[in-house]
Amino acid sequence: MSSSMISYLEQPIDVQARLARLKARNIILSVEDLSKSFASSKDEIIALESLSFSTHQREFLCVIGPSGCGKSTLARILAGLEPASGGVVRLDGRPVQGPGRERGMVFQGYTLFPWLSVRRNVMFGLRMANISKAEAQRQADEWLALVGLEKFADAYPHQLSGGMKQRVAIIRALVNRPRVLLMDEPFSALDAQTRQRMQAYLLEIWRKVDITIIFITHDLDEAVFLADRILVLDAHPGRLREMIEVPLPRPRDAAQLASPAFIATKARLETLIHGTATNGEDEPYPTVPLLTNVSDEVE
Amino acid sequence: MLNALEIAGTKPVLSETGDAVPGQWFRVRAPLSRRLRILLAVFSFLLPLAVWSAVSYVPFIWHPDMLISNPGDVDYLMPGMRVKKATFALEIANAKANHAAPPQGIPCNPVYLPAPGEVLKAFYTSFTTPPRDQNGLWLHQSLWQSIQTIFWGFVISSLIGVPLGILCGSHSGVAKLVEPFIEFFRYLPAPAFGTLAVAVLGIYAGPKIAIIVIGTLFQQILIIANTTRKADFALVEAALTLGTRNLRLLTSVIIPSVLPDLYRDQRILLGWAWTYLIVAELIGATSGISLFITQQSRYQHYANVYAAIAMIGILGLGTDLVLAALGRKLFPWDKAAA
Numbered sequence: 274m275s276s277s278m279i280s281y282l283e284q285p286i287d288v289q290a291r292l293a294r295l296k297a298r299n300i301i302l303s304v305e306d307l308s309k310s311f312a313s314s315k316d317e318i319i320a321l322e323s324l325s326f327s328t329h330q331r332e333f334l335c336v337i338g339p340s341g342c343g344k345s346t347l348a349r350i351l352a353g354l355e356p357a358s359g360g361v362v363r364l365d366g367r368p369v370q371g372p373g374r375e376r377g378m379v380f381q382g383y384t385l386f387p388w389l390s391v392r393r394n395v396m397f398g399l400r401m402a403n404i405s406k407a408e409a410q411r412q413a414d415e416w417l418a419l420v421g422l423e424k425f426a427d428a429y430p431h432q433l434s435g436g437m438k439q440r441v442a443i444i445r446a447l448v449n450r451p452r453v454l455l456m457d458e459p460f461s462a463l464d465a466q467t468r469q470r471m472q473a474y475l476l477e478i479w480r481k482v483d484i485t486i487i488f489i490t491h492d493l494d495e496a497v498f499l500a501d502r503i504l505v506l507d508a509h510p511g512r513l514r515e516m517i518e519v520p521l522p523r524p525r526d527a528a529q530l531a532s533p534a535f536i537a538t539k540a541r542l543e544t545l546i547h548g549t550a551t552n553g554e555d556e557p558y559p560t561v562p563l564l565t566n567v568s569d570e571v572e
Numbered sequence: 573m574l575n576a577l578e579i580a581g582t583k584p585v586l587s588e589t590g591d592a593v594p595g596q597w598f599r600v601r602a603p604l605s606r607r608l609r610i611l612l613a614v615f616s617f618l619l620p621l622a623v624w625s626a627v628s629y630v631p632f633i634w635h636p637d638m639l640i641s642n643p644g645d646v647d648y649l650m651p652g653m654r655v656k657k658a659t660f661a662l663e664i665a666n667a668k669a670n671h672a673a674p675p676q677g678i679p680c681n682p683v684y685l686p687a688p689g690e691v692l693k694a695f696y697t698s699f700t701t702p703p704r705d706q707n708g709l710w711l712h713q714s715l716w717q718s719i720q721t722i723f724w725g726f727v728i729s730s731l732i733g734v735p736l737g738i739l740c741g742s743h744s745g746v747a748k749l750v751e752p753f754i755e756f757f758r759y760l761p762a763p764a765f766g767t768l769a770v771a772v773l774g775i776y777a778g779p780k781i782a783i784i785v786i787g788t789l790f791q792q793i794l795i796i797a798n799t800t801r802k803a804d805f806a807l808v809e810a811a812l813t814l815g816t817r818n819l820r821l822l823t824s825v826i827i828p829s830v831l832p833d834l835y836r837d838q839r840i841l842l843g844w845a846w847t848y849l850i851v852a853e854l855i856g857a858t859s860g861i862s863l864f865i866t867q868q869s870r871y872q873h874y875a876n877v878y879a880a881i882a883m884i885g886i887l888g889l890g891t892d893l894v895l896a897a898l899g900r901k902l903f904p905w906d907k908a909a910a
Contacts, residue, residue: 352809352813353812353813354809354812354813372809372812372813373813373815374813374814374815376813377813377814378809378810378813380806380809380810382806384804384806384807384809384810386807386810386811386825386828386829387829387905387906388828388829388831388903388905388906389828397811397814397824398814398815401811401814401815401816401817401820401824402815429904429905430905431905445814446813446814449814449815455813
């Protein structure tokens with residue numbers, strides 16, 4: 274790395290102050306010595322090994338790592354959809370077991386209930402908590418207005434675009450007032466343009482709501498653009514590689530994608546992740562032999 | 573060397589407008605226009621009808637018998653009787669040898685294959701002709717009896733089969749407790765329980781309904797269970813993170829998510845129930861449409877028999893079409909039904 278290049282470790286004063294304030298806030302969710310292994314026919318596959326970290330109130334934490342590093346498994350354990358093999362997950366200091374409405378989750382595949390209208394999808398969690406229909410509807414409409422979908426309240430999910438579906442999925446989780454919102458590669462099914470708009474929009478929502486977000490992604494740009502801190506995982510087994518503090522000021526905007534700090538952070542992530550891919554993808558692909566007589570058209 | 577690749581790259585195999593591509597005469601699941609779809613559906617009925625008409629009205633295709641119009645001097649022949657062509661030829665030869673009057677007749681089909689026109693007429697006359705027997709039934713009465721048998725058989729089967737199937741499909745413990753025995757029992761043919769059903773339930777509606785239940789229920793439990801198992805688990809997980817617990821997962825997520833598929837299953841199962849109807853009605857005191865068919869064949873009124881059989885088909889298909897239309901109304905969000 275040349276000396277003229279800005280390091281990802283160099284934080285501007287305002288970012289430094291922001292991160293200091295962030296770390297002074299309450300710890301919402303903490304993971305202590307978490308491990309997860311799957312029994313296969315031959316041996317055990319260790320997905321996660323002695324993983325520890327914690328997130329503070331209103332933090333935006335991204336989890337990134339090479340494919341097969343167990344980042345989705347981590348999200349599912351935090352949500353309570355899968356049991357851990359060892360270690361503890363604490364929410365506000367109390368160990369959690371099984372899924373609960375205080376840990377909302379947004380999935381890659383939208384998972385909206387196709388038989389319910391958009392409004393009823395948003396009302397779902399409230400109704401499960403036995404909140405009256407009228408009150409649930411009032412809150413649902415409020416949230417729908419927040420994300421500009423009030424016109425689609427009576428539409429069915431299959432009538433919405435991918436970005437709209439994911440907005441509904443986000444507020445369906447948020448309407449429950451969870452302590453933490455888990456997002457498992459929520460935008461990876463969207464096209465590039467919609468994904469960028471949704472990233473900006475998610476930050477917009479996050480600024481308005483008191484919510485801690487743990488965001489799983491494999492997209493380096495996405496992680497740097499969104500996160501306060503980025504948790505980088507190793508693969509096989511999934512271990513904490515590094516916790517990166519993103520040296521970008523907030524509010525974020527698309528112009529920052531070209532800033533030296535952004536590029537430096539992304540470069541660091543690249544070294545960390547692509548230096549450690551071990552699931553067969555690290556082997557070089559074979560050279561493709563020339564199969565055409567026409568050689569002057571393609572360079 | 574890579575000709576095929578180059579061609580595939582430059583010319584689309586299927587053009588976007590849906591027009592036929594030269595050389596591409598077999599297109600897998602190519603969409604049809606609405607007009608063509610209706611036309612083909614009409615033809616699927618007209619084709620068998622055309623074959624039947626040809627066999628019935630064109631003499632040289634089949635017509636193995638002679639319909640006697642004048643018996644001549646042959647003692648045992650009577651006008652309206654059908655005899656084999658060989659027999660007829662023999663009698664003509666005999667009459668000629670004995671210098672007696674030969675019988676006269678026209679080629680015809682056997683009595684068991686009436687022409688479409690006769691069956692069509694029977695559709696009308698079988699409703700207007702009073703029953704021959706004193707305790708016989710009109711056709712519409714027979715049909716109504718059959719519909720009731722089917723209805724109660726299917727309702728009773730569904731009242732047990734649908735909830736049990738849903739439970740099996742959503743709870744591994746219930747499935748393991750119930751399904752192995754059902755897997756065994758469903759191989760026992762329902763009619764085999766006929767005499768048993770009569771002994772327990774008498775000779776009237778009871779045993780007939782029981783046979784339909786036995787024939788439908790065990791398949792129903794397994795089919796409903798399998799459909800329930802196909803419920804999207806991601807939706808269940810989403811519901812879990814939204815605070816859904818225990819039986820509400822069943823009532824608020826699993827059942828609504830598979831409801832259109834369960835509805836389709838029920839339509840198919842209702843069709844199966846119809847196939848058990850005739851066997852069921854022959855058990856104990858023969859009843860319903862089976863009684864009508866049995867009586868009409870005894871009098872060799874085969875046109876009426878065909879009309880009655882066709883009536884079952886029309887009722888079955890009609891019910892299914894109505895239920896399909898109702899399904900589209902009930903589940904507007906279901907893309908598979910649209």
